[in-house]
Structure formats: C-alpha cells, structure tokens
Amino acid sequence: DIQMTQSPSSLSASVGDRVTITCRASQGIGAYLAWYQQKPGQLPNLLIYAASTLQSGVPSRFSGSGSGTDFTLTISSLQAEDVATYYCQKHDTAPWTFGQGTKVEVE
C-alpha cells in the first residue's frame, strides 16, 4: 500500500507568516491529493482536493500544489483561526490513506 508522510509533524509560527506543509507519497498518485483541516474538538474540513482545487468557502490564503509524489499546502498569511491539525489524504484508489498530521500553532 502507498504510504503518506507529512512534514513537519508540528510547527509554530506568527500571525502573518507564510506556512508550508509537505506531504510525500511513497508512490505516484497523480494529482489525487486532498488536504483537510481539523480544529480542536471539531470534525475534519476539506480544504483542497485534486492537489490544488480550493473547496468552496475556503479562504484564498490556503493553496495546494504538487503532483506525483510530492505535494505542498501553503497558508500565505497565517491567522489565529488557522490553529489546527492538517492532514493530507490520497483520494485515488483504496486504501484512501491519510498522512499522520501536522499540528499548526500560533506563537
């Protein structure tokens, strides 16, 4: 099965900083990569799918890029409300594996 590895596992940044999270697949998955945001005590929320397509209602400071095995989620200007754990997920074929998560905190 394809493994999904995120880095870093956690990060702390200041409001207004540019934040980048990386997700690597152990084999190529084309552009079938989604990003979710899970705030404390809440359900996961789909941010991006097909590697770079922003889900409706998601702020434009979030963006995604990549294809094949290497993908990136970028928050262009971190806001206090972005404190959450972010997960990548392959959404091509089963198993729809998630990355282990990246916890984002604000300094």
Add this chain to the structure above:
Amino acid sequence: DVQVVESGGGLVQPGGSLRLSCVASGFTFNNYAMSWVRQAPGAGLEWVAAITGSGSSTFYAASVKGRFTISRDNSKNTLFLHMNSLRAGDTAFYYCAKPYTSGWYSPFDSWGPGTLVTVSS
C-alpha cells in the same frame, strides 16, 4: 442538507463484537460510495473501510481486514460496520464519511459526529 449520523458505539471487551450504523439523508445514498474513518483519542485520522454505491465491492485497511465488514442497506439509507475480534488498538471515534462527488476518486466532504468505541476489559 446532507447529514450522516452514526450510532452503535460503546464499551466492549477484547475479542468482542460490535455493529456500527450510519443513517444518511439529504443526498441520493445509493449513488455514493461510503467510508468509515476512525480517530483514536488524541491521534490522527485512519481510513478503515469503503463500499461502492451498489454494495458490490468493499475495501479495507490492512489493520482491520478479516475482522471488520462494511455493508449497506440502500433501501434504508444506512451504512454498517460489523467489527469482530476487537482489540484495544481499535479504540477510537468512528466516523461515517461521504465523498464530495459520486465519482470514485473523491475525498470526503461530509462527516458524522462520530461514535466512540472503547475496547477494554
């Protein structure tokens, strides 16, 4: 509005069994493949199992294959997860997840509130 609601969780002894249910509304249930995703307290998300809209094909994570069975009753808009030979490592919130589109290659955009399964003696 799209809604999925899980039930059936609880405390079970190691080696025991449990059946989870998920009732769906607000969309054409039999058009969508459905999945179960779990999250142990304080841990990350783990996809568990999926079933096609017709119910003809099922898929499992390696960690549950042979112990869990996913099924659905399209006449009742209900998804099931039958869990056997439960272990402490299966302790988690179990979520029913609906994909964003009816296509196979779709991530999840709707989640139920979850039902907690605790495996302990």
